Amino acid sequence: MTNKKISTRQFAILYAMASTAPIIMVIPTYIAGRAKNDSWISAILGALTGLAVILLMNYITKRRHESLCEICESILTKPVGKAVEAVYLVWCFLMMSLFIHYYSERIVSTLLPNCTTEFVNFFMFLLLALSLKNGISASGRMINFIFGVFSFIFIMLSLVNGVGRLDYNNLLPVFNADLKGILTSSVSCGSVFCIIFFMYFFYDDVTNDKGKLKNPLKGWIFLLIFSLLIILSTIGIVGYGAVMNMSFPYFEIIKNIPAFAKVNRFESLIYSIWVVSDFSVLFIFSYICMSIEKRLFCLKDKLTFTFPTLLMGFALSELIYRDQFLLEQIAKNYLFTINLILCAALPIVLILVGKLRKKL
Amino acid sequence: MTTFVFILIAAVCCVIDSKRLIACGGRDRAIYIILIISACAVYAVSQINSTAMLGTFQFGGVTH
Numbered sequence: 422m423t424n425k426k427i428s429t430r431q432f433a434i435l436y437a438m439a440s441t442a443p444i445i446m447v448i449p450t451y452i453a454g455r456a457k458n459d460s461w462i463s464a465i466l467g468a469l470t471g472l473a474v475i476l477l478m479n480y481i482t483k484r485r486h487e488s489l490c491e492i493c494e495s496i497l498t499k500p501v502g503k504a505v506e507a508v509y510l511v512w513c514f515l516m517m518s519l520f521i522h523y524y525s526e527r528i529v530s531t532l533l534p535n536c537t538t539e540f541v542n543f544f545m546f547l548l549l550a551l552s553l554k555n556g557i558s559a560s561g562r563m564i565n566f567i568f569g570v571f572s573f574i575f576i577m578l579s580l581v582n583g584v585g586r587l588d589y590n591n592l593l594p595v596f597n598a599d600l601k602g603i604l605t606s607s608v609s610c611g612s613v614f615c616i617i618f619f620m621y622f623f624y625d626d627v628t629n630d631k632g633k634l635k636n637p638l639k640g641w642i643f644l645l646i647f648s649l650l651i652i653l654s655t656i657g658i659v660g661y662g663a664v665m666n667m668s669f670p671y672f673e674i675i676k677n678i679p680a681f682a683k684v685n686r687f688e689s690l691i692y693s694i695w696v697v698s699d700f701s702v703l704f705i706f707s708y709i710c711m712s713i714e715k716r717l718f719c720l721k722d723k724l725t726f727t728f729p730t731l732l733m734g735f736a737l738s739e740l741i742y743r744d745q746f747l748l749e750q751i752a753k754n755y756l757f758t759i760n761l762i763l764c765a766a767l768p769i770v771l772i773l774v775g776k777l778r779k780k781l
Numbered sequence: 782m783t784t785f786v787f788i789l790i791a792a793v794c795c796v797i798d799s800k801r802l803i804a805c806g807g808r809d810r811a812i813y814i815i816l817i818i819s820a821c822a823v824y825a826v827s828q829i830n831s832t833a834m835l836g837t838f839q840f841g842g843v844t845h
């Protein structure tokens with residue numbers, strides 16, 4: 422059974438890879454408007470929320486090396502545990518369909534303008550089905566390998582972009598925006614950092630090794646560096662006013678690096694980074710949905726449910742997020758806040774009830 | 782993609798998984814079929830919804 426599991430290191434890499442796509446999407450667009458020059462403070466505050474969730478989950482899993490479903494059923498009793506699982510299953514389907522929609526919209530509006538979103542979705546569906554059918558260990562190894570290349574390209578592009586173009590006036594003075602703006606924008610950033618919480622739903626597929634806290638913390642540090650680099654590469658160069666009005670700020674700014682002015686089609690390299698990260702986040706949420714389904718419906722094998730889970734995710738993305746304007750309003754006002762509450766509330770409840778019932 | 786194509790893809794998925802499903806228990810099979818049918822229903826509803834929301838209608842082969 423051990424070879425079907427992933428190590429805590431691979432777990433952390435999956436976290437870092439999966440969170441990069443939402444961070445590229447969320448940080449410049451949602452933060453710039455509210456936190457303005459202090460966007461980097463919002464990112465750090467959001468990251469601290471993620472750190473708190475990691476520490477809380479480490480406290481629980483150190484005592485019980487089980488999936489979050491098993492922990493919920495054990496601590497909150499079986500009926501309440503099942504109800505909690507049902508809520509999180511619905512939420513994970515919503516998140517999965519949101520990321521599917523963002524992925525297809527982005528590809529269609531930037532790379533393949535003459536294609537339909539369904540056509541793009543179909544190929545992602547095939548890719549996800551192939552990788553999910555082989556289990557998490559195969560994809561864990563693949564993403565482990567890709568992460569090195571991914572990080573190198575990402576950091577190099579950010580450095581090349583920043584040299585000579587970075588204007589510190591765009592990031593200073595500190596606390597130029599009001600505190601409310603900084604805090605509200607840190608919610609969207611924090612909800613992305615908290616994606617690791619959902620990954621504990623398949624923690625029974627992670628080996629019980631020594632790096633339980635160390636490796637997720639490393640993933641968190643990587644993610645913090647990524648998010649700060651994104652802020653420096655966007656708001657640090659053109660200012661929050663311009664970033665606010667861009668659809669895909671990071672890629673629009675990276676595409677115009679003067680050093681690459683004479684290199685044709687190098688932006689395909691950037692898009693490949695984004696697609697790999699999109700694949701990771703979709704893979705993670707599909708696998709989380711399958712893991713919750715297995716426990717909720719007492720199924721024998723979760724991998725059998727790859728196709729129904731993916732079909733449901735793709736169908737939901739067509740149903741709920743059909744209207745782009747509505748989607749942006751929902752995401753800005755509700756999705757990130759609810760996501761953060763769901764991620765932060767359950768660990769606290771589990772620890773409190775677990776201590777009261779002496780199950781932790 | 783029409784609802785028919787989506788249902789066709791779902792049917793192909795069922796065929797691919799048929800061996801695994803036979804080996805699984807009755808509960809697994811039931812949940813599998815319920816999920817597949819729900820996904821098809823959701824997709825069908827999304828297609829109706831999108832047309833209604835956009836307010837498009839066809840007249841003489843031209844979409845307005």
